[in-house]
Amino acid sequence: MQALDMTPDEALAAMVSPEGSQNPYPFYEEIRRHGNLVEVRPGMLVAVGYEECLKVLREPRLRVQDAAAYDRTFPGWRRHSSLRSFANSMLYTNPPGHIPMRRMVGEAFTARRIEALRGTVGRMVDELLERFADLGSGGEPVDFMHEFAFRLPVAVISDMLGVPEKDQVWFREVAADVMIALEGITDDEGLAPANTATDQLSAYFAPIIAERRRNPGDDVIGTLVRIHAEDSDRFNEEELIGNLVLLLTAGFDTTTHLLGHGLLQSLRRPELGDRLRLEPELAAGYVEEALRFEPPVQATTRWAAADVDLMGHKVEAGTKVLVILAAGNRDPRRYARPHVFDPDRVDVRPLSFAGGVHICVGAPLARLEAQIALPRVLTRFPALALAGTPTYRPRWLARGNDRLPVTTG
Template identity: 40%
Template sequence: MNSSVSDLADDLSNAGVALASALSPENGESPYASLAALRKFAPVYHCEQESLDTRFLTRFADCQAVLADPGFVVPDRAWLFRERPAWAARPAADFFYSSLLGTNGVGHERLRRPVQRAFSARRVATLAASVAEHVDALLDRFADATAHGAAADFQALVGYPLAVTAVGELIGVPRADQERFHRLGREAARLLEPVRTAADWERADQAVVELRAYFAALLAERRARPGEDLASGLQAHPDLAEPALSGQELADLLLLVFVAGFETTVGLLGTSVFALLTHPDQLALLRADPGLLPGAVEESLRWDGPVLMTERLAACPMEVGGVSVPPGGSVTTVLGAANRDPARYRDPDAFLVRRPDVRVLSFGAGAHHCLGAGLARLEGAVLLERLFARFPALALADAPVRRESACLRSFDVLPLAATG
């Protein structure tokens, strides 16, 4: 074996070790060193394990190109019935592969267009006062819980309630109903994992059945008593140029918007607070200049964004990073690795609220760019401004607990004290 072939074999072996390390639950605190090693050894790495069989992309340019190229599509219902027929009867699979996340082309646009208006920049701007009001009320509760030096879980008292209230208000979910969605949202979000166990499917199925029933009932309620919310608007202004969405499609739209809207945002809220508390020099800059808030949110999204990776399939023979991908071949854009690519960002592992030219892939790109990105950024900026102004001595009270997930970056528990 000549040296170049031997070196290639060594690189691929090292890449496999790096990938296994990055995906290991034991490495959930920070997979980024392992992802950097994967990028070094094989920036387009074909993992041929039957449970994965995908090409992991870790360079910013490659990930951005794939997400923006219509030649790469998401797995959809046709893929489901062709490649995973055993899943097809599952309620969770039926939902996922017919939702916005699992449709392409005209079908995707048909579902996306009616809900896009609810997340326009103008509409999100009108929510700023309401978000600020929610933040202040939640911080009152947090202040009570941390009085006299006590510690409290930020995620339970602020992060989760803020995320679910903001998107719930936009959709039209009554406040009294919102608390029940914490568990259901987590169970449905198991569909985002790159490998799903039998337990994942069972829990996701149960959550989807319950959520579909809830949103079907909410739509019926809004038909009888319309309000100024998405559940009402989707039914009040149908696009006569296109076939009307069915009742199931409308319920699934609300289900997806609600669950995706708070699952990713609660991740952003927790990780941004954690990032600033563990980088006191950057927090001092932010406190001295609140104009840095938008940059702090973007840097949080770059440094440890809420979604680590997402999959695409080649719709025809494609090439990425100099590697050929056959029709139907899978690629996984590792967004977290792309956001720390040294070819795109100088000193990528540093957390810098003044970092220039931050354009993250944390919310995807192209046709499937996250509809709720603007709302998530708004919630992050309002929260950070008010939280650190109100609690000047805020500090970590104990080690946080990371969510066990290969895809979603979030904290289950983030213990903070207001008098650190």
């Protein structure tokens, strides 16, 4: 990649610009030219190296932005129900409060429960592909994102949470609005849709939780309610709902874009698609490389709760550390030819689900969906081809294609 001679600060600004949202990778390389852990300005560090990202994520004194941190940095944040909901969830809670929440969800998302979904996910994929075939039968381009990639994750998580099919379209829309709260927006107008959506989802879950208390079932909500009852002195009802909202929303957008990024590579290089058609058992390696190459969540943030010595850097309490997972995944010290998509790579361990205590709960589910879906899509449509140039939506953190038009052949 050609050097652009930017300062780290300029590269950070460029990465979140409209140009950066189409292709942020050259700007990560600009930061890397200054080091793998760079002090961009006093009080702000950026990690772009693989080991550096891992180190930050695993350091207990580097913590997620919790309610106490919000109180210090954003007076008035409690007016926003979307931020309150995330602050009530495990994503924005540090240990020790994080521990019982994680235990609750860990028991509901066991490896056995995820593996048992294999048949259901396969059936859902096939049903969606039948519909997709109908839409494309006249030779018209069909948008893979809207007609498949957005639909599968919502169908799967709704099934797991016991949400009826009739609510799924509404679910998809409110989940997308809830996620706006994770984009670092602080103004009333920007947060309004996230607040409305959070209120709607919380109101939706309250009677379901009450019903499961009376008649506990063994679906995910039933399991969460049962475990919460055992631990209710350690976290309250609002926190239970905050975690449910998180579970419902965190897995949509992200898995959707893993499907989009994964398919796009095979459309750009048809020989890759042909191999997956012939050898669907290669899907696991293919999906890991898709995660490495184009992480749906490009970065995360931590705050230093105390002074920390981090790989030779003296990090003062209060410092913000931006962990660019997507840059760590392309660290040339960790992966040869990092900017090449190569599903034959060995020892691929992407940072895309982060690490440390907040490592993604849904990683096995996202992997399962992509490993089942990608070979089936390609096999169902042997002549699947790109119809036009795919564009990326104008968002940096949650990177994904807004449209991926294809013809089914």
